[in-house]
Amino acid sequence: MTTINRDRLVDHFIQLVKVDSESRNEKQIGELLAEQLGELGFSVHKLPVPEEVSNGFNLYAKLDGAIEDSIVLSCHMDTVTPGIGIEPIIEDGVIRSKGNTILGGDDKSGIAAIMEAVRCIQAENLQHKTIELAFTVHEEGGLFGSQHFDMSYIRSDKAIVLDTGGPIGTIVNAAPGQQKIVAVIKGRPAHAGLAPEEGISAIQVAADAINQMKLLRIDEETTANIGIVQGGNATNIVMPELKIVAEARSLNGDKLDAQVTHMIDTFQSVAEKHGAEVEINSTRAYNAFVIADDHPHITAVKSAFEAIGANPYTKGTGGGSDANNFNAKGLTTVNISTGMAKVHTTEEFIAIDDMVKVTEFVKHYLTH
Numbered sequence: 001m002t003t004i005n006r007d008r009l010v011d012h013f014i015q016l017v018k019v020d021s022e023s024r025n026e027k028q029i030g031e032l033l034a035e036q037l038g039e040l041g042f043s044v045h046k047l048p049v050p051e052e053v054s055n056g057f058n059l060y061a062k063l064d065g066a067i068e069d070s071i072v073l074s075c076h077m078d079t080v081t082p083g084i085g086i087e088p089i090i091e092d093g094v095i096r097s098k099g100n101t102i103l104g105g106d107d108k109s110g111i112a113a114i115m116e117a118v119r120c121i122q123a124e125n126l127q128h129k130t131i132e133l134a135f136t137v138h139e140e141g142g143l144f145g146s147q148h149f150d151m152s153y154i155r156s157d158k159a160i161v162l163d164t165g166g167p168i169g170t171i172v173n174a175a176p177g178q179q180k181i182v183a184v185i186k187g188r189p190a191h192a193g194l195a196p197e198e199g200i201s202a203i204q205v206a207a208d209a210i211n212q213m214k215l216l217r218i219d220e221e222t223t224a225n226i227g228i229v230q231g232g233n234a235t236n237i238v239m240p241e242l243k244i245v246a247e248a249r250s251l252n253g254d255k256l257d258a259q260v261t262h263m264i265d266t267f268q269s270v271a272e273k274h275g276a277e278v279e280i281n282s283t284r285a286y287n288a289f290v291i292a293d294d295h296p297h298i299t300a301v302k303s304a305f306e307a308i309g310a311n312p313y314t315k316g317t318g319g320g321s322d323a324n325n326f327n328a329k330g331l332t333t334v335n336i337s338t339g340m341a342k343v344h345t346t347e348e349f350i351a352i353d354d355m356v357k358v359t360e361f362v363k364h365y366l367t368h
Helices: 006-017 027-039 105-123 202-212 253-274 296-307 322-328 352-367
Strands: 043-047 058-063 067-076 088-091 094-097 129-136 158-165 170-175 177-186 216-219 222-231 241-250 277-286 313-316 332-340 349-351
Touching: 006 088, 006 094, 006 105, 006 352, 027 043, 027 058, 027 105, 027 129, 067 105, 067 322, 067 352, 105 129, 105 158, 105 332, 105 349, 105 352, 129 322, 129 352, 158 170, 158 322, 158 352, 170 296, 170 322, 177 202, 177 253, 202 222, 202 241, 202 253, 216 253, 222 253, 241 253, 253 277, 277 322, 296 332, 296 352, 322 332, 332 349, 332 352, 349 352
Parallel strands: 067 129, 067 158, 158 332, 170 313
Antiparallel strands: 043 058, 058 129, 088 094, 094 349, 170 332, 177 241, 177 277, 216 222, 222 241
């Protein structure tokens, strides 16, 4: 029989999602969580981040335990858009938004689960591991909060991020690195009706380059995509300049480097062929991580899921999370599901039973 306070869990989750916290605007949710964690007995630290990252701060909180072990539990505090004025609706055991915004279960369902697990542990006076919390800003769109997280506070050697979907028991132990490529192709303008041969069409150069690129699914570990194309002033002007924003991802660092090199080389060689110029800015957004299925951390996480009746399984994913940055910083980190579904859409929802189940997992993991 579950000991999770279902109503309290749901009430806290609804309170959190009603706090506007789109990326870069996390100060209000950060202040609320800092106060609530302090009331639970955590020592709380507001960790500064650059102003362009957020108007708020990362949160580090610690609660010492009697069990000789420790864990970092992590979630992000921001949401995607549209996330202003969220109105949660509960129907048939499912929480969703009214329909004109996202719900915010990504990632406030994780925060609510962690804090409810701690409340239950304290109410039952159970011994627990030392709990370290890392709540981040501006995860959506670039993992910026975890990139700037002050790791000098962290004492544990392992972490669990609660920030993915799928059945309860899902453990993400592999995620790709991502490279962002911005290419600006500079051709030469000319009147498209009177003297088009005097121009160099930036979009024609871009089309030639893109046609020669390996894109979309490259192999089982690697993808690449042209996501944004911007340019042009009028139909009677040969397009003089075009901006292309692309990305490449791979679970394999060497493959990612090779794909990025291929894309850049193609842009450059095609531009030269047409007599155009190209300016390229290529930056690594985050690095890949792969953790073996038999790693002790994963074994312990699986055991906790099995103990609550869930069926644990590991999987790779095509998207990044704060787990990418924490692994890169030397903290062995997996990402688990909270049951969130259709995230980043106005159809987002989460089942209350799944929220209870992941809370049971956190409670069991912390007390065994």
